[in-house]
Amino acid sequence: MKSTREILEGVQSGRLSVDEALDQIRGLTVEDLGYARIDHDRVRRRGFAEVVYCEGKTPEQSAEILARLAARGASNVLGTRASAETFELLKRSVPDAEYHPVPRAIVVRRGPERQIGSVMVLAAGTSDLRVAEEAALTASVMGSRVERVYDVGVAGLHRLLREVDRIRKSRVVIVVAGMEGALMSVVAGLIDKPVIGVPTSIGYGAQLHGLTPMLGMLTSCVPGSSVVNIDNGFGAGYLAHMINELGEGAHGHRED
Amino acid sequence: MKSTREILEGVQSGRLSVDEALDQIRGLTVEDLGYARIDHDRVRRRGFAEVVYCEGKTPEQSAEILARLAARGASNVLGTRASAETFELLKRSVPDAEYHPVPRAIVVRRGPERQIGSVMVLAAGTSDLRVAEEAALTASVMGSRVERVYDVGVAGLHRLLREVDRIRKSRVVIVVAGMEGALMSVVAGLIDKPVIGVPTSIGYGAQLHGLTPMLGMLTSCVPGSSVVNIDNGFGAGYLAHMINELGEGAHGHRED
Amino acid sequence: MKSTREILEGVQSGRLSVDEALDQIRGLTVEDLGYARIDHDRVRRRGFAEVVYCEGKTPEQSAEILARLAARGASNVLGTRASAETFELLKRSVPDAEYHPVPRAIVVRRGPERQIGSVMVLAAGTSDLRVAEEAALTASVMGSRVERVYDVGVAGLHRLLREVDRIRKSRVVIVVAGMEGALMSVVAGLIDKPVIGVPTSIGYGAQLHGLTPMLGMLTSCVPGSSVVNIDNGFGAGYLAHMINELGEGAHGHRED
Amino acid sequence: MKSTREILEGVQSGRLSVDEALDQIRGLTVEDLGYARIDHDRVRRRGFAEVVYCEGKTPEQSAEILARLAARGASNVLGTRASAETFELLKRSVPDAEYHPVPRAIVVRRGPERQIGSVMVLAAGTSDLRVAEEAALTASVMGSRVERVYDVGVAGLHRLLREVDRIRKSRVVIVVAGMEGALMSVVAGLIDKPVIGVPTSIGYGAQLHGLTPMLGMLTSCVPGSSVVNIDNGFGAGYLAHMINELGEGAHGHRED
């Protein structure tokens, strides 16, 4: 990476010993908890701190990792699929942590307050809200202004059509839809901005826990869209923010 | 079935011997070719002659079965997925047979000419025409007036919206769509008539040879629709005619 | 749509301002609850009010949406997959709401009482009753007379054959079947009316939670049938009523 | 196995050296061609010679294996999925070999002529004949009398019902069916004999190259049946003969 040259120049000039250089090249920005290795370099490398996926971890593990990230203070901190129990544990050491029950997410605000551009989150039905809110919260915590238009599935197309002008004004659009997920194609056909499809597991039988809208969105007859995993509001919000940030214009590559 | 009573009364009155009655009950309307048993009772029972699915049969077999049905003359005769070779063989014995190359179908006109109500056939894209034409031909051969609106996929929604009035005036609507098949949901949401979805195998990758639009149509968020097999234009046209016929009003059950 | 002309003529004549016309074109018949946008235009457009799929919504959300639809009073109101808790909440504001525990559905009667034509509901086994009753209730609430013939699976074919005359007299037949779903093909082969197959998730192992009868019904060797999603009694009942209504004869398109 | 005692007694008595006994225990009835090990012990162990599945082998390999088995002369010899080219090669060394083009099988008659009991082969449609004939030929070559009833799919149920008496008189019934494969359940429900279902790949789309009838037959609501692989007429015929042979009454276990 870019700074490897600097490290080598440090060695050349004698400013760095070989061992110091080795450490830096190997990324000493990793904090080792035994069961986890926190990647504190991620803010520099990717623009946002490691996000903690709490499912499959014990509440103790999740809370400790979140606390360490918050202590670092390099950016806002986000934990997804977090239980209330994890939140209670975390609050003891990080009293200003927030819990968002609909998307089941924990936020600790440590980064600069920003509200750039705008990310539009559409949801086909009321049942898709949990996922839509995860997308909206993620983009917002990362620094995007977020707008929401919910329950505009294709069964009542005019509900969507009357919002088209507003949708077209955002920089990037997230479409959250279960059942057959047709909303994504319809939206993408009406606008000229990138569309991120989030299939949800809402439905039954042939819906196959979200595989059907996922496959449908991937084979959409409308270009200009792409797809994230089923129920992955987080991934959609993260990507939407990245795209939104590009729209800030003077944005170059991070390390310049 | 209803006529069983009549057969039994024939036996009671002595008009029928037991063996004659047995034959009738067992359906002597079957013509046995060894490799096939032609079901001549089907016109009485279902309102239309047996339709011959020519795939997997030798041209000789298909041509002979079609010729036998034509000879019976009880209704129009239809052969689907028929090769030109089958048609050439058939024409020797049935000179007025017709071949329709786009849907690869053979027709022999033997029934009354009818053009009842109307069946609307929509196709999402130009690539779906082969299936759409199979549906249109089937309904037409059975006696329905058929209208076609092609290439109205959701990528350019206004192409569809300007035809909505016309679509709403038909009795039943067939929607033929490949890719993700979103057109079916959109159409069903705009009208108050039964919609029959025909997923097609047009597409690639995650389209899974038509499984994706098939699953999508089955999990549509819009009620009032149902689905037939992938690329099954024939099945859709057949069902559409049946529904269309109901709209003729005074229609009772066939054998009364 | 048709009335767009009227709106434009209203603008031309000065009866409507541009803003009023915009609202009407954009469908101000939508009622926005934040988490839901109730589509009050649906009765005009599709002949029946929006049906509320209660799964994935909170009881509070379901109850409020149902209450709003009932208040509008434009047609009967139906909530499917509704919990008893949702019903208890709804009853506070809509005391005449009914709960049907077998299909887990809520009904509020606000439309005209009708019992047109007839819809026949067949169920292959006793275990399929929940789905069959959802189909029957839906068609009935929409205005169809409904008949039921249950437990007539192909393991004991004579149970079905003795009911064939009665089945043939209905306008449209719903076949509800789990296991391999063979009943649908057998029924469709015996009658001349549209058949709607409803695969159920009754079975285990290779039954794949209903995928097996769903695929089997879609590939039926008998034309004249189509298929709805697994366990989707509601969709079958809705479509059956639409088809049944066509049989009322003088029925034209809704807005004429 | 049973004869191990005999071998051991041979060693004990000095009739067999240890090395001879080892050879016998290890099955010196194997003939090694390098690319194949012909299992000449199979007649003793299973009652019929090894059957050669010719697909995936070169014609030379298939022909040589068949010739070796024929030379042994212990029972009839069967090669399935054999090309005409394989047959031409074989005929040079085995002039009395027969080729059956519909099931694409080679037979060399070396066993006793037998026609025990009876095996009934049903086929739902004309397109299923290739598989049905493979089943019929296999059972026949093994020594069963075979009867055939073809094109009796459930679309015209009376074609089947009139043959029920005849079907009931056989010892075991093979049902060959593509599409959704419903015929197997219907047949099994009408008789009191074992039914072997052979799903075929006839159909398209949701038929999934035979997976759909295979799954349907496995989840049949009618007990008394079991299933072999898609298009596996050979396997069905082989098993049917084994069952048929049990009906010969005095049949004990082979080596007694």
Next chain:
Amino acid sequence: MKSTREILEGVQSGRLSVDEALDQIRGLTVEDLGYARIDHDRVRRRGFAEVVYCEGKTPEQSAEILARLAARGASNVLGTRASAETFELLKRSVPDAEYHPVPRAIVVRRGPERQIGSVMVLAAGTSDLRVAEEAALTASVMGSRVERVYDVGVAGLHRLLREVDRIRKSRVVIVVAGMEGALMSVVAGLIDKPVIGVPTSIGYGAQLHGLTPMLGMLTSCVPGSSVVNIDNGFGAGYLAHMINELGEGAHGHRED
């Protein structure tokens, strides 16, 4: 069916009125409980009473159907996948009913005591016992003598090999196996009797709840076997008894 002739002769001779004959032809042996139609003709037609699959039925429904079958007394009565609650309800009216907790089955003994031939039940592992016992109980209740060899999976092949002689002496062999189900192929290769494979859902991950051994058994390289649904011990036991009964020799078709 065969007795149709007798009915017709009854009409011819005046012994039966037309209406009586119609009833008989239509199968008045059906007892209608509203939610179920008990098929009392099944003993005559198939040799054993309808077996009640209790899953998906309420305990009240299951218990009543079982009681009615027991009251008829035509053969032993079997209820599968039955809860203890169903059994408690049944015992009130049928005090001699038995509950078998491992296979979760209810038996009421009303038929003749028989122990014909023998059916061998093999299980690959201790975890497969529930399914193996369902197979063994079913065959036994129908009249077969049953032998069991359990925990002989291929991981320790010698456990199986030492039982081969005993296995070869039975008329038909059921192989119950989870994981990859290799035991069925190995057993079938060693004997000359029909083998019925029962894949079980024992395993995890790529075992796919039993689909993997099911597919493996269906594609076995060893002929002479066939497969029933995953965990379907009942179906295997039922079929095994049917086959075993054929071995009784003088057995003709049932109604002669």
Next chain:
Amino acid sequence: MKSTREILEGVQSGRLSVDEALDQIRGLTVEDLGYARIDHDRVRRRGFAEVVYCEGKTPEQSAEILARLAARGASNVLGTRASAETFELLKRSVPDAEYHPVPRAIVVRRGPERQIGSVMVLAAGTSDLRVAEEAALTASVMGSRVERVYDVGVAGLHRLLREVDRIRKSRVVIVVAGMEGALMSVVAGLIDKPVIGVPTSIGYGAQLHGLTPMLGMLTSCVPGSSVVNIDNGFGAGYLAHMINELGEGAHGHRED
């Protein structure tokens, strides 16, 4: 849409008759060829002309649609999955059409020459080039500067690592990968720009014609990425250009 207000104001002011307004609202920008409806409004609505997917269309149909779009001259014209035969037909009427054989695409240059920002296309292996080149061509034809880094699969990670600086300097990255598709996750973890994954069908067996890398990319442990259909280089290039265009800074919504 936005211009509806203008149309209405035209009617209000008398500039437009009602019929003229209806035509405009209904989108008279559609050109109807019978088998196709060319959506000339798409440039206005989406910023680029309709792209013609030539597979499944006859060469005559594809060539005519491309010629009509070229005649309109509103933007560059792109035909994907085009045969050389289609190109030969097109060249007769559009002599300056170009054929790109690796991605099998046709281009007619009619739009402004632009080379904005940059889109990076990575390919894991040499076998993925066809898809990578389709992506690169699409983005380029739409107006993006495109860079390529090919054959940097994870089997030799250092090939990728030495290009990371260059990759990080682009605005959006397309990763084309077959086999297991691991490259996408690795790339996304190293940069702070949006990543579009394109799974390819390169591989065999468990690769499932691209389903495996598609599923893998969708479940990537690295956020900031999304996925298009298997082998869909076109979709990736289209979306990448859209995102790249956002980076031009002052970009507002199109119709302002």
Next chain:
Amino acid sequence: MKSTREILEGVQSGRLSVDEALDQIRGLTVEDLGYARIDHDRVRRRGFAEVVYCEGKTPEQSAEILARLAARGASNVLGTRASAETFELLKRSVPDAEYHPVPRAIVVRRGPERQIGSVMVLAAGTSDLRVAEEAALTASVMGSRVERVYDVGVAGLHRLLREVDRIRKSRVVIVVAGMEGALMSVVAGLIDKPVIGVPTSIGYGAQLHGLTPMLGMLTSCVPGSSVVNIDNGFGAGYLAHMINELGEGAHGHRED
């Protein structure tokens, strides 16, 4: 097997009677508990005692089998997927049994203490620990020295790269990874030792309970790796030990 010669020589020399020899050949090292046949020969044949998979067995069954194996004392004893209840039962008769709660395993130490070579266990994330620990414990109980490097998923590649030297020093590497499982390919590309991939079910949606990383690992673009079942830490540890043992150099085949 090899010792068959010895047995035969025993018979030849008169040291063994035929019946004794039969018993030995048939493997009298099997201990029959009715529901289980303990394979005490396994230590001789495979180098380690039968491992007990406790899922699907009752705690009583598992505990008894483990106790019998421990009593034999031939090698360490391992029970996987064991409940605490099983452990409590076992401790009564085997007080020195150990319970490992993370991998849910029971160990009874009866074999020689060994710590040969080394097995490296990598885990992509904290959520994969349960499986990783099962692998580590298994290899360790069998006699391998085990090293662990956890939470080195590809999202932060430098966490892995800094451990490459250490990883390269082990004899065999187990990679435990959920999500898309890309870690296995990356690791295999960096080292020259056998890699065993263990896909885990950690993830959701398109991760398909582990099928996605399993398929991905199987289609890895990097040779030198192979795959065990989803979540099968035990299988990976077992195989890793076997491979590790080969590295002990003078190791010949067991029975020499």
Next chain:
Amino acid sequence: MKSTREILEGVQSGRLSVDEALDQIRGLTVEDLGYARIDHDRVRRRGFAEVVYCEGKTPEQSAEILARLAARGASNVLGTRASAETFELLKRSVPDAEYHPVPRAIVVRRGPERQIGSVMVLAAGTSDLRVAEEAALTASVMGSRVERVYDVGVAGLHRLLREVDRIRKSRVVIVVAGMEGALMSVVAGLIDKPVIGVPTSIGYGAQLHGLTPMLGMLTSCVPGSSVVNIDNGFGAGYLAHMINELGEGAHGHRED
């Protein structure tokens, strides 16, 4: 990696300039052909040159890459799935290249001749030879002594049992099997060496082009085995050699 220290020490000592060091760190051992980046570092890193998978590459591309690798001369060179056309092209510049038609592989011998330990390749049937020979050739070209035992499928178990002693004497065993793949479990249960399963696509219907044996091998009830992709003889041979090499005893990690 280890040599990074050396590079850094070179910089420190002035032996290397910063730019030279950067090149070395970034891996200048990559040779860039535009469409391919040849990884000449692979011999050092992994012990064997990059293997060229020729499918999906043009013959020109494959031949050039192979020629470059041969020119480097660092180890033997292997091209898999290579056409005769590729070989003809290659021979022009590399006259001593060999073509192996059964496994369709190209070999150029440039490494030291070795024949270490032994790798055993088993094939279940004659149809599996193409894959088995790819495995055998790969291991042999890498330096292993290879033994072959073919056509020992479980249908004739004694063919396998008589070879067990010989199999047990090898260091690692590859089992190549199509159909249901049961051979792998049986073999693994009999020996104490690592087993690598290679499922093949030999079979039809439920064999699912090899998915069925692949899933079966992954869920084998016998530990000590692992699985590579369907038909991936190359991957199995590569891994087998790696394991075999471990058995050479004094083998440490490569760079020491």
